[in-house]
Amino acid sequence: xxxxxxxxxxxxxxxxxxxxxxxxxxxxxxxxxxxxxxxxxxxxxxxxxxxxxxxxxxxxxxxxxxxxxxxxxxxxxxxxxxxxxxxxxxxxxxxxxxxxxxxxxxxxxxxxxxxxxxxxxxxxxxxxxxxxxxxxxxxxxxxxxxxxxxxxxxxxxxxxxxxxxxxxxxxxxxxxxxxxxxxxxxxxxxxxxxxxxxxxxxxxxxxxxxxxxxxxxxxxxxxxxxxxxxxxxxxxxxxxxxxxxxxxxxxxxxxxxxxxxxxxxxxxxxxxxxxxxxxxxxxxxxxxxxxxxxxxxxxxxxxxxxxxxxxxxxxxxxxxxxxxxxxxxxxxxxxxxxxxxxxxxxxxxxxxxxxxxxxxxxxxxxxxxxxxxxxxxxxxxxxxxxxxxxxxxxxxxxxxxxxxxxxxxxxxxxxxxxxxxxxxxxxxxxxxxxxxxxxxxxxxxxxxxxxxxxxxxxx
Numbered sequence: 516x517x518x519x520x521x522x523x524x525x526x527x528x529x530x531x532x533x534x535x536x537x538x539x540x541x542x543x544x545x546x547x548x549x550x551x552x553x554x555x556x557x558x559x560x561x562x563x564x565x566x567x568x569x570x571x572x573x574x575x576x577x578x579x580x581x582x583x584x585x586x587x588x589x590x591x592x593x594x595x596x597x598x599x600x601x602x603x604x605x606x607x608x609x610x611x612x613x614x615x616x617x618x619x620x621x622x623x624x625x626x627x628x629x630x631x632x633x634x635x636x637x638x639x640x641x642x643x644x645x646x647x648x649x650x651x652x653x654x655x656x657x658x659x660x661x662x663x664x665x666x667x668x669x670x671x672x673x674x675x676x677x678x679x680x681x682x683x684x685x686x687x688x689x690x691x692x693x694x695x696x697x698x699x700x701x702x703x704x705x706x707x708x709x710x711x712x713x714x715x716x717x718x719x720x721x722x723x724x725x726x727x728x729x730x731x732x733x734x735x736x737x738x739x740x741x742x743x744x745x746x747x748x749x750x751x752x753x754x755x756x757x758x759x760x761x762x763x764x765x766x767x768x769x770x771x772x773x774x775x776x777x778x779x780x781x782x783x784x785x786x787x788x789x790x791x792x793x794x795x796x797x798x799x800x801x802x803x804x805x806x807x808x809x810x811x812x813x814x815x816x817x818x819x820x821x822x823x824x825x826x827x828x829x830x831x832x833x834x835x836x837x838x839x840x841x842x843x844x845x846x847x848x849x850x851x852x853x854x855x856x857x858x859x860x861x862x863x864x865x866x867x868x869x870x871x872x873x874x875x876x877x878x879x880x881x882x883x884x885x886x887x888x889x890x891x892x893x894x895x896x897x898x899x900x901x902x903x904x905x906x907x908x909x910x911x912x913x914x915x916x917x918x919x920x921x922x923x924x925x926x927x928x929x930x931x932x933x934x935x936x937x938x939x940x941x942x943x944x945x946x947x948x949x950x951x952x953x954x955x956x957x958x959x960x961x962x963x964x965x966x967x968x969x970x971x972x973x974x
Contacts, residue, residue, distance in 0.1 A: 557873045560610050562602060562911040564593060564898045579895030579909030583623040584886040588641065589893055590621050590628065591911045599630060602911075603644055610913060613645040622671050629671040631678050636664035636687075638676070638695070651695045653687075660752075661697040672718040681712035684725055686757060696753040701725070701743065705759075714738075715786075719779035720804070721745065723757060726774025726786065738773030738788060739764050742809065761808055765800065773800070781837025784809060787830050790816075797830035799842060801864065813863050815842070820855065820866055824848075832885050839916075840864065841892055843882030852881025854894045856916060870894060870914055881912070890917040923952060923969040931969040939963050 564578025580594035587604040618630035666680030674689035715726035746756035799815035817825030826846035898909035953961035
């Protein structure tokens with residue numbers, strides 16, 4: 516477990532200056548002004564997938580292709596075999612496998628699970644631990660005049676769900692009697708679009724958002740996001756008009772692929788586009804909803820986060836729970852991969868945690884799928900088969916973002932005090948990993964400062 520010093524924690528520099536100028540011990544009052552640095556947690560749980568035999572050949576299941584997390588439920592998708600594995604938090608505070616659901620993709624909404632596929636959708640409700648019941652099956656519950664849900668892009672919120680293929684989006688709503696019915700249809704052939712294919716879809720607070728990364732109104736593949744809101748009843752069955760409300764574009768007309776991915780929660784929506792310059796690097800865009808419209812509030816790049824070694828895969832996937840953003844770079848650290856949990860502050864967004872695999876394996880591409888919900892973050896690698904002879908299993912890594920252990924308490928007595936200070940001084944210049952708090956492979960000033968920052972009672 517490694518620490519990184521939050522750029523907002525200015526007190527470390529004050530202590531450093533005091534040590535240099537005074538060349539004496541740090542007073543308790545100076546230490547009391549500091550807050551402990553954030554700790555990058557190791558995974559709380561690691562969930563491993565497998566490979567499968569298919570026609571006498573070993574093939575990867577693509578376990579880890581997509582992930583979803585809530586406080587007490589995880590869903591990990593194995594795309595190739597269209598299986599969604601469900602893990603639930605038990606009384607021992609461990610995630611255990613409880614069931615599976617078929618389909619190329621499932622999404623969580625609180626205690627409900629929507630699984631979509633080709634011309635079908637099913638909604639399951641969680642009654643208790645390990646007990647899920649089928650609430651809606653489009654093949655059985657929709658009448659013959661209602662179109663079946665189609666498309667692998669799906670979104671779910673409360674009493675609405677939507678699915679989309681490249682050409683159209685369909686919206687379904689829960690009725691007063693608890694049943695579900697078709698409500699509206701949006702076609703890419705409509706006049707407000709000028710693209711080739713819908714790329715992403717989200718529902719947030721009753722608003723439907725559709726990403727069209729091929730839209731070229733202002734530039735080749737510039738991209739756009741369209742928002743829709745429910746309008747008047749059509750006068751037919753349970754159908755309503757959904758009216759185009761807003762078109763979001765990036766202000767630099769040369770940027771590309773806006774809306775290729777999207778995540779929305781609360782008043783925060785996150786998407787990305789690519790830099791118009793020669794680097795072609797991604798820009799993560801954060802929009803805020805003011806009660807009437809979505810407005811661009813922040814542009815996040817690897818450079819703005821101080822990630823000098825970020826790769827071209829920075830921003831490959833991302834997610835938000837409305838409070839924080841999680842962004843991956845699966846190619847970081849020689850393809851070992853990393854994920855960055857971002858927190859909002861007055862000047863923009865900064866790194867709160869850096870998440871990595873606990874086994875530090877190379878070529879794992881950690882962070883190919885991500886999800887964040889409150890204090891729970893889930894990141895995955897995907898099952899791969901090498902030369903049809905052996906499997907590198909995909910894994911899901913579960914992180915507790917509230918986990919802030921007192922790492923500097925070397926003797927585990929609940930306090931950081933003179934004992935830890937003397938331990939650092941006695942190990943000065945060595946590479947003893949137990950005392951290497953800042954992860955630079957040498958016991959030195961950085962480790963001393965971190966001990967002083969944690970000074971006092973901890974836990």
